[in-house]
Amino acid sequence: MTAAIEARGLVKRFGKTKALDGIDLTVEEGRVLGVLGPNGAGKTTAVRILATLLKPDGGTATVSGLDVVHQATAVRRKIGLTGQFASVDEDLTGMQNLVMVGQLLDLTTRQAKIRASELLAEFDLTDAAGRLAKTYSGGMRRRLDLSASLIGRPAVVFLDEPTTGLDPAKRDDVWDMIRALVKQGTTILLTTQYLEEADALANEITVIDHGSIIAHDTPQGLKRQVGGQTLEVRPTDVASLPRVRELMIRFGTREPEQPAPDLLSVPVTDESALTQVVAALSAENISVSELSLRLPSLDEVFYSLTGQNRTAADATTTKGAAA
Amino acid sequence: MLRDSLILARRSVVKMTRNPEQFIDVTLQPIILTVVFVFIFGGAIAGSTGAYVEFALPGIIVQTIMFTSLTIGVNLNTDIQKGIFDRFRSLPIARSAPLFGAVLGDIVRHSIAITVTLVFGAIIGFQFQTPWWHVAIAILLIITFAVSLCWVSVLIGMLARSAGAVQGLSFLIVFPLTFGSSTFVPASTLPTWLQGWVAINPVTHVIESMRGLLTGSTSVAGDTTTGQILWVIASCVVLVGVFFPPATWAYRRKI
Ligand SMILES: Nc1ncnc2c1ncn2[C@@H]1O[C@H](COP(=O)(O)OP(=O)(O)OP(=O)(O)O)[C@@H](O)[C@H]1O
Ligand SMILES: [Mg+2]
Numbered sequence: 001m002t003a004a005i006e007a008r009g010l011v012k013r014f015g016k017t018k019a020l021d022g023i024d025l026t027v028e029e030g031r032v033l034g035v036l037g038p039n040g041a042g043k044t045t046a047v048r049i050l051a052t053l054l055k056p057d058g059g060t061a062t063v064s065g066l067d068v069v070h071q072a073t074a075v076r077r078k079i080g081l082t083g084q085f086a087s088v089d090e091d092l093t094g095m096q097n098l099v100m101v102g103q104l105l106d107l108t109t110r111q112a113k114i115r116a117s118e119l120l121a122e123f124d125l126t127d128a129a130g131r132l133a134k135t136y137s138g139g140m141r142r143r144l145d146l147s148a149s150l151i152g153r154p155a156v157v158f159l160d161e162p163t164t165g166l167d168p169a170k171r172d173d174v175w176d177m178i179r180a181l182v183k184q185g186t187t188i189l190l191t192t193q194y195l196e197e198a199d200a201l202a203n204e205i206t207v208i209d210h211g212s213i214i215a216h217d218t219p220q221g222l223k224r225q226v227g228g229q230t231l232e233v234r235p236t237d238v239a240s241l242p243r244v245r246e247l248m249i250r251f252g253t254r255e256p257e258q259p260a261p262d263l264l265s266v267p268v269t270d271e272s273a274l275t276q277v278v279a280a281l282s283a284e285n286i287s288v289s290e291l292s293l294r295l296p297s298l299d300e301v302f303y304s305l306t307g308q309n310r311t312a313a314d315a316t317t318t319k320g321a322a323a
Numbered sequence: 324m325l326r327d328s329l330i331l332a333r334r335s336v337v338k339m340t341r342n343p344e345q346f347i348d349v350t351l352q353p354i355i356l357t358v359v360f361v362f363i364f365g366g367a368i369a370g371s372t373g374a375y376v377e378f379a380l381p382g383i384i385v386q387t388i389m390f391t392s393l394t395i396g397v398n399l400n401t402d403i404q405k406g407i408f409d410r411f412r413s414l415p416i417a418r419s420a421p422l423f424g425a426v427l428g429d430i431v432r433h434s435i436a437i438t439v440t441l442v443f444g445a446i447i448g449f450q451f452q453t454p455w456w457h458v459a460i461a462i463l464l465i466i467t468f469a470v471s472l473c474w475v476s477v478l479i480g481m482l483a484r485s486a487g488a489v490q491g492l493s494f495l496i497v498f499p500l501t502f503g504s505s506t507f508v509p510a511s512t513l514p515t516w517l518q519g520w521v522a523i524n525p526v527t528h529v530i531e532s533m534r535g536l537l538t539g540s541t542s543v544a545g546d547t548t549t550g551q552i553l554w555v556i557a558s559c560v561v562l563v564g565v566f567f568p569p570a571t572w573a574y575r576r577k578i
Contacts (some may be wrong), residue, residue, distance in 0.1 A: 051413055071414050074415075076414055080415040083406065083409050088403075089334065089407050091338040100330060100334055104330055104411075104416050104420075105414060105415070148410060249553070
């Protein structure tokens with residue numbers, strides 16, 4: 001297999017900010033890489049460099065074997081980009097937006113119209129096709145932007161936080177669409193702030209922060225590193241908290257945390273933890289108002305990976321910079 | 324490259340029809356200006372509205388075109404701010420296509436404005452005193468001047484932070500150019516200190532050329548229309564020479 005996306009030591013500075021501090025990324029053809037990171041981690045910067053919109057200050061990158069700096073036009077023939085902020089023309093209709101992009105991709109007007117209708121249907125925008133994009137909701141704009149990036153049936157697709165701002169149903173639609181692309185053999189690099197999303201879609205996950213890679217693994221491997229799922233229990237009666245804590249220690253991989261005064265959470269690795277906890281709770285006659293099993297949040301991922309609290313870590317760096 | 328520019332020019336024209344403000348700029352505005360100047364000030368300045376329409380119409384065309392030619396910077400700036408340029412930049416098109424598309428779109432805009440003004444002028448009594456090909460040269464000349472001037476706007480549009488700033492700066496440039504000229508009153512009636520500026524202001528020469536080409540006379544005594552046209556061509560060369568290189572440089576930095 002050849003690498004569809006290959007980046008070595010990418011560095012990008014904006015004034016004093018080092019947005020990227022030597023990033024390596026490899027995505028094999030037909031695979032999905034999830035780039036996971038908090039605000040300001042450098043996700044957008046990395047995507048923009050790979051999609052030829054920014055020039056790196058250091059390092060090299062190729063897409064489909066073509067250099068993103070020296071063969072930018074050739075790279076642009078291979079890629080589709082959905083940026084973090086929709087790049088659609090608000091004064092054109094959804095249809096006109098897509099037809100224009102199709103024409104710029106050397107389709108005839110007829111071909112462009114056919115392709116545009118296909119995509120509008122796929123993204124549930126057919127009814128809004130004749131409306132100006134400025135009348136679209138945020139989610140519709142996002143889907144229009146996504147359609148625009150797929151018109152040329154690109155071999156490599158970059159999606160910068162593709163589901164941020166979408167409601168759960170539309171998010172699922174976008175996930176399905178991404179899976180369909182993968183089935184057609186498309187290589188995808190997507191950025192996200194949610195482990196859940198990376199886990200659902202990606203073959204491999206790279207976690208970045210402050211422009212550096214802090215972890216790279218398969219979703220399974222990463223979940224193992226960060227303690228799999230998180231079990232959360234909220235007893236109806238606060239008085240039973242100590243007993244709930246006792247019980248959670250048995251299933252958890254470490255001491256339970258108390259994110260809220262009446263809530264306990266603990267990472268678990270065993271898939272059957274939930275049923276076991278339910279059984280144990282009912283055996284002890286403890287009633288709960290909330291019981292859930294979820295993937296860790298980005299904050300928890302960072303806590304597990306770096307051993308420090310993200311907000312605390314940020315506070316130290318800010319102080320350090322100010323000093 | 325040409326096809327891409329045409330596609331993008333079409334976009335800019337479609338956008339103009341969608342944007343009431345810009346559409347009014349090239350349709351209603353010249354009509355209103357004509358009405359205001361010819362019927363309200365005409366009697367006072369030239370003695371009769373009929374004589375004044377002959378005098379003022381070329382100036383109104385030039386003024387409309389001046390203002391229109393500066394919208395390109397505002398539009399390009401908006402496109403960059405709103406992220407549409409990111410879409411263009413991720414497509415395999417010539418880097419210059421969005422810029423030339425915008426210029427081509429502007430030429431359409433200018434043609435609409437000129438047609439509207441000439442037709443409306445003819446309705447209210449403007450009489451063409453010259454052969455048709457003089458009129459054709461007049462139209463060509465004013466569009467050439469507008470395309471030469473638009474690089475000033477492109478440069479501002481690429482350097483300014485917001486579309487509002489582009490608009491403000493552009494007006495600062497256009498006002499002395501249009502009002503410090505013989506647009507509305509003959510140069511000889513202006514105060515002497517202003518006459519110096521009016522005489523070197525390229526817009527004066529554009530207007531005098533237009534007057535010469537459309538009505539067969541210029542308001543500057545002793546100047547031939549051919550002389551004025553040569554002045555205009557010279558100013559176009561200077562405008563392009565001075566502003567095209569930095570404008571395209573600034574543009575390339577953005578795209
Ligand atoms: N054009 C720019 N000028 C100056 N600084 C910038 C610019 N673009 C990005 N940065 C800085 O570079 C760093 C990385 O930004 P980037 O947008 O890549 O982060 P991100 O991971 O995409 O964040 P988010 O989740 O908020 O989208 C940030 O500190 C940001 O402030
Ligand atoms: Mg981002």
